[in-house]
Amino acid sequence: MSEAIGTQTRHDKHGLYPQATSVEDFKQNIAAVQARITAACLRSGRDPASVRLLPVSKTKPESSLRLAHAAGCTLLGENKVQEAYRKWEAMQDLTNLHWSVIGHLQTNKAKLVAKFASEFQALDSLRVAEALDRRLQAEGRSLDVFVQVNTSGEVSKYGLDPKDVQAFVNQLPAFSALRVRGFMTLALFSAEAERVRQCFILLRNLRDQLRQSAPAGMSLDELSMGMSGDFEIAIEEGSTIVRVGQAIFGARPLPDSYYWPTAGAGDPDNAASSELP
Numbered sequence: 293m294s295e296a297i298g299t300q301t302r303h304d305k306h307g308l309y310p311q312a313t314s315v316e317d318f319k320q321n322i323a324a325v326q327a328r329i330t331a332a333c334l335r336s337g338r339d340p341a342s343v344r345l346l347p348v349s350k351t352k353p354e355s356s357l358r359l360a361h362a363a364g365c366t367l368l369g370e371n372k373v374q375e376a377y378r379k380w381e382a383m384q385d386l387t388n389l390h391w392s393v394i395g396h397l398q399t400n401k402a403k404l405v406a407k408f409a410s411e412f413q414a415l416d417s418l419r420v421a422e423a424l425d426r427r428l429q430a431e432g433r434s435l436d437v438f439v440q441v442n443t444s445g446e447v448s449k450y451g452l453d454p455k456d457v458q459a460f461v462n463q464l465p466a467f468s469a470l471r472v473r474g475f476m477t478l479a480l481f482s483a484e485a486e487r488v489r490q491c492f493i494l495l496r497n498l499r500d501q502l503r504q505s506a507p508a509g510m511s512l513d514e515l516s517m518g519m520s521g522d523f524e525i526a527i528e529e530g531s532t533i534v535r536v537g538q539a540i541f542g543a544r545p546l547p548d549s550y551y552w553p554t555a556g557a558g559d560p561d562n563a564a565s566s567e568l569p
C-alpha cells in the first residue's frame with residue numbers, strides 16, 4: 293500500500309471548516325466526506341460499503357441537527373450525555389433519528405444513556421458496564437457497545453490500556469443487555485501522520501488478536517476509528533466506522549482539549565468526578 297503510506301492528516305484544516313447552514317450544505321459536505329471514504333477504501337483494496345460514516349453533532353444547536361437529519365443523517369454522535377439527552381428530548385418528533393454516545397460516561401449518567409441511546413462507544417470500566425446493564429434491563433432495552441482503548445499512551449485520554457482489554461472483554465458476557473460490537477479509539481492528535489497511523493494499527497492488531505479468543509456469541513468485528521483530521525488513514529488501517537464532526541457540521545468554536553479534558557479541566561461533566569484517578 294505505498295500510496296496509503298503517503299496519506300497525511302488534515303489537522304491543518306482545524307478550525308477552518310465552514311459552518312453548514314442549509315440542507316444543501318449538509319448534503320454537499322456528506323457527499324464530499326463519502327467520496328473521500330470511497331477513495332481511501334479503493335486505494336487500500338476495501339469495499340466502500342464496509343465503512344460506516346457516523347456524523348458527530350456535539351456542541352451544534354438543534355436547528356443544525358435538524359438540517360443534518362433533513363439531509364439524510366439518521367444516527368448522530370454526541371460526546372456528552374446530558375447534551376445528547378436534551379437534544380433527544382427536543383427532537384422526539386423525528387422518529388427515525390438515533391443516537392450514538394461517543395464520550396466518557398460516569399456511572400451516575402448510565403440511566404440517561406439507557407433511556408435514549410442506541411449505541412455507546414466509550415465503554416472502559418466494569419462499573420459503567422454494570423450500571424448500564426442494570427438500567428437497560430429496567431428499561432427493557434439493549435445497547436450496542438464498543439470498548440474504548442487508549443492507543444496513544446497519553447495519560448489524558450480515556451480508554452483501557454491495550455494490555456487490559458482481553459481480561460475486560462472476557463467479563464462482558466455477564467451483561468446481557470450490552471451487545472459488544474468491537475473497539476473505539478481516539479488517535480494521537482498530531483500532524484505526524486505516521487504516529488497517528490500507529491494508533492490505528494495497534495487497535496486493528498488488538499482486534500484481530502482478541503477476535504480469536506472472543507467469548508461465544510461476541511463477534512468483535514467493528515473498529516471505530518478516524519475523525520475529520522485523520523479518517524482516511526484510519527480507513528487504510530481497517531476502520532469500519534469513522535466519526536466525523538467538523539467536516540460535516542463546520543468547525544467548533546472551542547479547542548479539542550475542551551471536549552477531551554485532562555482530568556477535570558474545563559469540563560462540567562468530568563469536573564469533581566469521583567471516578568477520576
Ligand SMILES: *Cc1c(COP(=O)(O)O)cnc(C)c1O
Pocket residue numbers: 348350371394395478518519520521535536537538539551
Ligand atoms: C468530536 C469527536 C469526534 C469528531 O471530531 P471532528 O474533528 O469533529 O471530526 C470523533 N470522536 C469523538 C470521540 C469526538 O468526541
